[in-house]
Amino acid sequence: MAAEPERRTPVGEWNRGPEAAPDAVVAEVFRAERTRIVATLIRVTGDFELAEECVQDAFAQALERWPREGVPHRPGAWLTTAARHRAVDRLRRAAVEAAKLPLTLSDPVEDDGFGDDVLRLIFTCCHPALSLEARVALTLHTVAGLAVGDIARAFMVAESTMAKRLVRARAKIRAARIPYRVPPAHLLPERTGGVLAVLYLLFNQGYSAVERWELCAEAIRLTRTLVALMPDEPEAVGLLALMLLHDSRRAARVSGDDLVPFAEQDRSSWDAARIAEGTALLDRVLRRGQPGPYQVQAAIAACHVAEGGPDWPQIALLYGRLLELVPSPVVALNRAVAVAEADGPEAGLALVEALADRLSDHHLWHATRADLLRRLGRSEAAEAYRAAAAVAPTEAERRLLERRAAG
Amino acid sequence: MKYMLLICASPDAEPDGGGITIDQWLAEVEGKRLDGSELASRRTATTVRTRGEEVLLTDGPFAETKEHIVGYDVVECADLDEAVLIASRHPVARFGAVEIRPFADL
Numbered sequence: 436m437a438a439e440p441e442r443r444t445p446v447g448e449w450n451r452g453p454e455a456a457p458d459a460v461v462a463e464v465f466r467a468e469r470t471r472i473v474a475t476l477i478r479v480t481g482d483f484e485l486a487e488e489c490v491q492d493a494f495a496q497a498l499e500r501w502p503r504e505g506v507p508h509r510p511g512a513w514l515t516t517a518a519r520h521r522a523v524d525r526l527r528r529a530a531v532e533a534a535k536l537p538l539t540l541s542d543p544v545e546d547d548g549f550g551d552d553v554l555r556l557i558f559t560c561c562h563p564a565l566s567l568e569a570r571v572a573l574t575l576h577t578v579a580g581l582a583v584g585d586i587a588r589a590f591m592v593a594e595s596t597m598a599k600r601l602v603r604a605r606a607k608i609r610a611a612r613i614p615y616r617v618p619p620a621h622l623l624p625e626r627t628g629g630v631l632a633v634l635y636l637l638f639n640q641g642y643s644a645v646e647r648w649e650l651c652a653e654a655i656r657l658t659r660t661l662v663a664l665m666p667d668e669p670e671a672v673g674l675l676a677l678m679l680l681h682d683s684r685r686a687a688r689v690s691g692d693d694l695v696p697f698a699e700q701d702r703s704s705w706d707a708a709r710i711a712e713g714t715a716l717l718d719r720v721l722r723r724g725q726p727g728p729y730q731v732q733a734a735i736a737a738c739h740v741a742e743g744g745p746d747w748p749q750i751a752l753l754y755g756r757l758l759e760l761v762p763s764p765v766v767a768l769n770r771a772v773a774v775a776e777a778d779g780p781e782a783g784l785a786l787v788e789a790l791a792d793r794l795s796d797h798h799l800w801h802a803t804r805a806d807l808l809r810r811l812g813r814s815e816a817a818e819a820y821r822a823a824a825a826v827a828p829t830e831a832e833r834r835l836l837e838r839r840a841a842g
Numbered sequence: 843m844k845y846m847l848l849i850c851a852s853p854d855a856e857p858d859g860g861g862i863t864i865d866q867w868l869a870e871v872e873g874k875r876l877d878g879s880e881l882a883s884r885r886t887a888t889t890v891r892t893r894g895e896e897v898l899l900t901d902g903p904f905a906e907t908k909e910h911i912v913g914y915d916v917v918e919c920a921d922l923d924e925a926v927l928i929a930s931r932h933p934v935a936r937f938g939a940v941e942i943r944p945f946a947d948l
Contacts, residue, residue, distance in 0.1 A: 564922055611944045612843045614921040622923065 457501035460510060465494055466649060468511040469580055474552035475515055477559075478615060480522050483577065483605040489525065493518035553578065554660050555616055561629045562613045569604040574633045576601055578657075579640065579650055589640075623665060631674050631729065634658050638678050642685070643829055651682055672720040673730030679713030680736035682706070694831045697739070710740050731757045747776035764793040772803055780810040798826040802836060809839075817842065844876070844945040845917050845925040850909040851938030853884070858937050871917060871928055878915030909939055 469490065476486035493514045507513040560573040568590065575581045575589070587597035607613065618626045634654050641650025658675045665671055687700040717733045726734075731753055738750045754770035767790055775783020784807040787800070794800035801823030809816035820840035827833040868875070884902060891898040912934070919925040922942070929940040 562922075564926070610946070611942075612921045614923050618923065 457506050458498065460506050461494060461497050461501060464497075464510045464514065468514065469494075470556075470578055470653070471553055472511065472515050472518060473577065474556040476518050476522060477556060477577075478552050479519060480526065481615060482609065485522060485525065486518075487577075489518040489521040490514070492521045551660050553657060554664070557630055557633065557657060558617050558626060559608065559613060559615045561626070561633050562608070563626065563629060564611065564613055565604055565607065567629070567632075569600060570629060571633055571636055572597060572600060573604045574637065575640065579637050579653065581640070617664065624668070627661075627665065627668055627671065630661065631658075631670055634661070635674060635678075635729070638681070642681060643832075648685060651678070651685065654678060655682060669720050669723050669725045670727040670729045672716055673727060673733050676713045676717040676720065677729055677733035677736055679709045679716070680733060680740060683709035683713065683740060689831070692831060692834075694835045696835070705740060713737065726756075728757060728760045731760065745776070747773055751777045764790050765797070765799070768794060768797075768800060768803060775807055775810075780807045783807050784811065796826060798823045798828065798832065798836075801826065805836075805839065843919055843921065843925075845919055845922075846943045846945065847878075847915040847917060847925070847929050847932065848911050848941040848943065849913040849915065849932065849934045849938065850941060851912050851934050852909050855937050857933060861933060861936055862931065864933050867932055870931060871915075874917050874919065874924075874928060876916045876918055878913065880913040881911060884910045912938070 472493070473486055473490050476489055477483055480486050480489075496517050497510070497514060501507070501510075557574060557578055560577055561570045565573065572586050572590065575586050576583065583598050583601065584594045587594040590597060592600075608615075617623075634657055637657075638651050638654035641647045641652075641654065655675070655678050658671065658678060662668075662671050662675050683706040684697075684700060686706070687702070687704045688695055713733065714737050717730065717737055720730060721734070735750055735753045735757070738746045738753065751770060751773035754766065754773050758766050758770055768787065771783045771786035771790070774786055784804070787804050787807060790800060801819055805816050805819035805823055808819055817840050820836050824833050824836035824840060827836055862870070887902050889900045889902065891900075915932075917925060917928055919928065922944070925942050925944075929935060929942055932940050934940065
């Protein structure tokens with residue numbers, strides 16, 4: 436149903452002969468291939484910590500050997516093999532120390548007919564026996580490769596707390612024998628909601644932090660894989676469409692290190708192929724008549740990039756529908772923005788003010804309120820922008836808001 | 843992999859009448875279930891604490907909770923998903939709760 440799964444750049448292409456600096460190649464392979472290599476090692480060893488350590492060792496080995504011996508033809512495969520050898524060594528040593536039977540490093544997973552180790556890893560990290568927070572944290576760490584410190588900040592807890600949470604989650608996977616696999620068909624529907632939520636968080640992590648946009652590509656790739664696996668899951672298709680439609684504006688959203696607001700974006704730099712694919716997927720899935728939150732959000736995103744400018748009355752309507760499906764104050768805030776566009780800033784501001792109790796520590800609430808006050812020519816606007824900048828989660832957003840505060 | 847299923851229910855809970863009976867469940871898990879039993883009422887419980895030289899005995903369960911352990915089953919499963927499947931079919935899971943605990947790896 437989807438187009439061909441997006442292919443990664445073959446790692447060989449980075450190896451542009453002797454002029455490619457080995458350090459740069461290692462960094463590039465690390466960025467693009469680390470998750471896949473870790474996923475493979477977890478499948479082979481059944482042990483998250485061991486897998487991560489062995490992959491780390493393999494990269495260290497590459498840094499040492501590639502400058503001397505040259506960059507191998509397939510760096511990703513070289514690293515996987517090196518990490519595997521390291522794991523065999525360590526398991527063998529552990530087996531000798533424990534005086535157990537020699538361990539052989541066999542494939543503990545029966546073939547589930549689905550060859551993507553990364554997808555297996557996601558379903559394992561998103562197992563319902565783990566708390567939702569543990570699922571997201573583990574996915575961000577193991578699949579997206581985010582540092583513990585970054586995840587701790589996202590959850591607003593101390594780094595040591597997050598580190599302990601991750602250790603506990605991995606220990607539970609091992610001790611309770613949470614299976615490392617894509618679940619069997621009868622469990623797929625109930626397991627998919629959690630996976631979609633985590634994939635969307637992964638996408639948003641990349642979308643909101645300019646320097647981590649490769650997470651968007653990874654989230655899209657994984658969602659494509661999921662759609663190929665479960666072509667009958669409308670929300671998976673909806674999420675893919677949503678990501679593609681957001682992603683089409685990625686280049687237009689930033690100028691240098693700064694964020695460009697929607698109204699000021701250069702439409703000609705939107706990715707027309709992404710828009711076409713996202714819209715086509717959405718049209719097809721909406722015809723099944725089972726709209727869920729991701730499909731509705733994709734429809735909203737499609738209205739934003741529609742020819743002839745955003746259709747605000749339609750967007751306001753769709754947000755109303757979304758609010759029924761997901762009664763959250765953030766959705767209500769987005770609806771207020773759409774109403775402001777459709778019916779004027781006064782109508783929008785009234786809806787925004789009504790959310791003060793629930794959203795006054797959220798930067799988007801302050802920023803939205805500030806925008807509407809500015810458009811109404813009210814003097815409180817500058818102060819509202821400063822309040823928003825003070826709680827903005829990223830540097831780029833903070834700068835945009837401070838520019839606005841200065842007028 | 844051995845799992846302990848702690849079958850929990852509140853004392854005044856009533857079976858809901860739907861679904862499979864305990865006998866049907868036992869037939870289903872034949873070969874997977876190693877051991878298990880219903881337990882006598884929590885009023886029969888004795889709790890032991892040794893503190894220094896002293897052995898303290900008290901009546902009743904360790905802690906006051908809404909749901910109490912009314913029985914247990916030990917099952918041998920490939921992984922947690924299989925244990926969840928078996929536990930989810932247990933009649934008490936429909937009105938009480940089944941806590942799944944893997945045996946510690948020794």
